[in-house]
Each structure stands twice: as C-alpha cells, then as structure tokens.
Amino acid sequence: MGMTMTQKILAKHAGLDRVEAGQLIEGRLDLVLGNDITAPVAITEFDKAGLTEIFDKDKIAIILDHSTPCKDIQSARLCSQARDFAKRFSITNFYDVGQMGVEHALIPEKGLAAPGEVIIGADSHTCTYGALGAFSTGVGSTDMAAGMATGLSWFKVPSAIKVTLKGELQPYVSGKDVMLHLIGTIGVDGALYKSLEFGGEGVAQLTMDDRFTIANMAIEAGAKNGIFPVDDKTRAYLDGRVTRAWEAVEPDADAVYDREVVIDLSALKPTVALPHLPSNTRTVDEVAGTPIQQVVIGSCTNGRLDDLRRAAEILKGRKVAPGVRCIVFPATQQIMLDAMAEGLINIFIEAGAAVSTPTCGPCLGGHMGVLSDGERAISTTNRNFVGRMGPVSSEIILASPAVAAASAVAGCVANPQSLMG
C-alpha cells in the first residue's frame, strides 16, 4: 500500500521506511514557530518545567504579529517576554516591529520553509507552508515549548482526502474561492485529523499566492495539514529564498485516500462564507446587495502581493462607498515595498482606504479595525466565528480580495465580475 505526500514526509522524519494512517510517531522538526500571543505561554511553561536548553537556535522562529505594534500594556509585556527569551537563546529568526510581517506570509518569504520539511507552529494557520510541499501543522504553546527544547514532536499519522483540481480559474476567481468552495462542500470538520492532499492538472495554473491561501485554510475544514505537490512555480518561488537542500515528495500511485473531492476550477464562481462558520458558503451572486460597514483586505490568508494587485485592479479610479471603512494590510514589509513600487498603495489611499503596517490586527478582533454592535464586515481573513472581530452582534463575511474590493466600492456585497464587466 502506497503512501500520501504527508505520510512520506512523516516517515522520513521518524526514521522509518513507511508509516500508515493511525500510527503514532515521533518526528524531527525543521522549524518551530510562535508569535506574541502563543510564545509567552510557551516560554512560561518552558521555564516552569525547569528547562534550560533549546535544540537549535536557527530552527526556532518567533514573530511578533498579533497585537503589534503593541496595542496596550499587557501586549507590550508579552512582547518583552518573547524578546527576552529570543535574546537569552540567541534565536536567529526573531522578528520584531519594523522587520516583522504576518507570520505565515513572512516565513515563506524568508526561506524558512521548504519542500519535505516538518514544521510546527503555535498558531493554527501554520498549515500555510503545505503550499510549498512541506508538512506543516498548528499546535499549542506546550507543544511549542517541547519542540523548542527537543526538536521533536509526536504525531498521529493522518489519513488523507484527495482534492483533485481540474480546469482553470475564471477572471476574478482565485485561491480563496477554491478553498471556501471546498470547506463549504466538506464542512468545518470534514477533514478532521486528516491531510488535504491537493493534485490534478489545475494545480499548475494556481499562483503560489493562491496555494498559500488554500493551504492556509486547511485548518478551517478541521484538517491536520494541507499539502501541494512541488512544481516549476514552487521551484521559481524557492529560487533565491532557500539555499539549503530540500527534497520534494510525490504521492505513491497506490496511496490510499478516505475520499476524493474533485473541483472544476472553470465552474467556480466568486464565493463567500456567511456568518458564523467558514463552511456557510454561497456564491457571491446569491447574497449580493447585503450591506457592509467595513472591508478588511489582508491577513495570512490574503495579504500577499497578488492579493493586493487583485484588490487594486478593482479599486483603481473608484472610491470606497460612503459609510464603509476599508482597511488594507500588506502582510510583510517587502510586500509593502513592492506594492508601493507598483503604485498599489496610492490606488488604495486615493480610493479612500486606510493602509496599515503589517499586523494581524482585526482578523481576531484585537486592534486596527474592531467592529461595533450590529456591524458587518466583509474580510479576506480566514474565520468568521461569533465575536471574532467585535461584539457578538457583529458579523463577518469571508471573501477573496476581488470580492472584498468590489464590495468596498458598492457599499454592499458585490460580484467583481459585474463591476468590471
């Protein structure tokens, strides 16, 4: 019986010839990640357990992105704690205000994730790096502390769902629509404990940013991880970013899957997720006209350069509707610079949008765009649970950058295809 991509990577990191679904293994880690909310809890546990050694100062990354630039005294104290730990252990990949970016955009950009690697992060969207053919999964703070101390983590080998992509995306349809469609199809626990293994002829025409978006939301279907095969686009992305050796894996022809979901990209329409679950999906036309008060364009899901280009294409020469607050968050400093060079930031500001330094900000209702009672936002983020961005009476509709931008112009949920013709 053959193995899936995920199973092959786990087998290799456990020093085994083969593994099968359900097997418990202990695997070597290539990277352990945490942020300003999760690293402090890990550090406190690390110290409480009396630990004094870390496994490798080059294989730990601490990125201060959730509440930064610090929104209050509590957040500032948490950042101090993380900063002190990074200094104590000479952590190479410590990113503070001014150098940081949203972690799941920054890590690939800095070449810290490569095909075939095993990465754990104390943040549920760590699954993002599966876009590069790595096994990458979210864990809690105690797991992060254990990973930092030992360079090992225990895993239950997952079974897999095969996601076969065919055809090609239509104008104004992107990776976000693919993933919302998939989550709407299988549900928020449709992939519980499993890996989502993407493949098919449709992969080749997805940009890397599309793949990051898709892998980023694997957790929203309950998956342990999402993973893409490595192709020329992956290699082009890695070129100049990763200098260490890496090894891609392909699924065996006789790998076993729990089920297969086939998605015809050509048939996909712009898709949104209504409150209060990422699986509560509709095509945008079904809910066009729903009023909104805030638009968020950014995040680890959709804050990359392609995302900003798609939003700018629609906002160019247009204005954000009266009564709508549109906030744009380029996810890293480099993305900000590239967006500036392409004139995208001018387009956003001239349209009447606010542009922010990289931060997770309103995605989790922390700062930089919290909602008031009864308000509704359309957002390129990844979760729309009750109370996520404001009081329990506020609502979030999840969407792609193109749909979010079109909605900002219309003042209500809008189909970019209608706006752009």
Added chain:
Amino acid sequence: MKVYKYGDNVDTDVIIPARHLNNPDPKALASHCMEDIDASFASTVEPGDIIVGGANFGCGSSREHAPLSIKACGVKCVIAASFARIFYRNAINIGFPIMECPQAAAEIQAGDQVSVDFQAGIIVDETSGRQYQAAPFPAFVNGIIDNGGLLKSLKARGVAK
C-alpha cells in the same frame, strides 16, 4: 455539580475571545470563559461542573488559552461527541481531562448529575441511570497524562533538559 450543555462546533473564539488573550493569567482567563456563547457561564460555574458539547468541540485556533480557561474555572472535564485536533492535544498537554463519547454527549441533559472516572473512561449519568464508555487514549497519551504533562514526561525520558 451541574452540567453545562452546548451544541456542535463550540469554537475557540467563544471559549476565550482573542481580545482577552493578552492576559494569560488563569484567573483572568477564567473570568471570560465561554463569554461569547454563554454570558452567565463565568459567574455561575463552580469547581466540579462538567461541560458537554457536540461535534468538533474546540475548533478554530490553536490557543492553549482555551482549555486553560476552562480548567481555570474548575471544570472537571469536557465530554463531547468529537474534539478538534489542536484543542485535543492542548487539553492533554495541560493535564485537562477530555472524554470523547458521542452517545453521552447526545443523551446527557443540562441539569443532570454526572460523575466520571477518567482513568477508566467511564461516564455515569446519575439522573438517567445510564453509563457510557468514552474512547480510550493511546498508551502514549496515557504516558503523558501519567507523567503529569508533556514537558514533565519529556524530562523524565531525558529528551528535554
């Protein structure tokens, strides 16, 4: 004791909203536990109470603050039809008892008197007289629990220093 009963997909944002994550002190977390799904929970919960949930309990974020806040309230355990993966790991790692049992989750009602034997995985609904067997943990996980948590068990093995 009393049972608090909720439905499917009780997510980490309702268990402990992100606006409260910048104070990881257990007492502070306890004071906001479940506030966006049940505003009365934090002020009425008492040590020994039990939470019963449906499918996919704890879905969403990896925040360890979620099981930490429930534990800090003195909740004895969470019984659910199924648990989201990261919440499951986190609960074990912090030594908080969780029990997976779809039948118990469906049949136990708010207000029932329930007792649990976590070691044996047995749930007894004293009000209905029914007894349930929760899904057992893998031996490896029992090892973590027996050693008092993940970091302690790694130290005992000499893997963490």
